[in-house]
Amino acid sequence: MPFQNIVFLTEDASHDAAIDLINEEAFGPGRFVRAAERVREQGPHDRGLSFVGSDRGEIIASVRMTPIHAGTVAGHLLGPLAVRPSHKNLGIGRELVRIVLAVAEKSGSQAVLLVGDPLYYAPLGFARTKPGALTMPGPFDAHRLLAACYSDVDPMALEGEIRHRDRK
Ligand SMILES: CC(C)(COP(=O)(O)OP(=O)(O)OC[C@H]1O[C@@H](n2cnc3c(N)ncnc32)[C@H](O)[C@@H]1OP(=O)(O)O)[C@@H](O)C(=O)NCCC(=O)NCCS
Secondary structure, three states: OOOHHHEEEEEHHHHHHHHHHHHHHOOOHHHHHOOOHHHHOOOOOOOHHHHHEEEEOOEEEEEEEEEEEEOOOEEEEEEEEEHHOOOOOOOOHHHHHHHHHHHHOOOOOEEEEEEEEHHHHHOOOOOOOOOEEEEEOOOHHHHHEEEEEEOOOOHHHOOOEEOOOOOO
């Protein structure tokens, strides 16, 4: 199916069941033990900055954004990002990332962080953070903690705890 058939929509509650299935299919039960998930459990994601991909009414991809602090920087944690196997390699994942980066910047976010593959995310504007400078409530591979920053924030200068903004 061509990329042109895909419509990108701001997430709403009617997408929740489809998103759960997409993430279950992509990550399996192991997704709940990841450090990023520990952060996401601390508070709600921001639906206004989260998007789905729809193919003729069927939700086939999702990306969520969660408001966080990374030390003193107010930003967002990107993820989960997942595309259904039937729709992989059409550019949908990259388009979802481009969309959420644009809306996050517009909303005043100072940085978008994620744990992911640098080869996939570097061309989209993500850079490595300083290994060991940032912590999360659980173990993660520090070399995969990436950031796309705005307003003169330097990814290498980020330091401190990554936590949901609702958590004081
Ligand atoms: C990773 C994922 C979101 C990519 O979505 P997608 O719509 O298929 O990706 P795109 O079409 O935008 O990009 C495809 C390109 O990314 C590459 N790619 C896919 N996953 C990759 C990864 N983990 N690391 C590096 N490159 C990757 C593909 O090989 C392809 O390369 P090419 O353009 O040179 O052929 C999707 O494969 C997926 O849902 N995977 C399972 C869940 C997951 O791993 N999510 C990311 C967590 S950080």
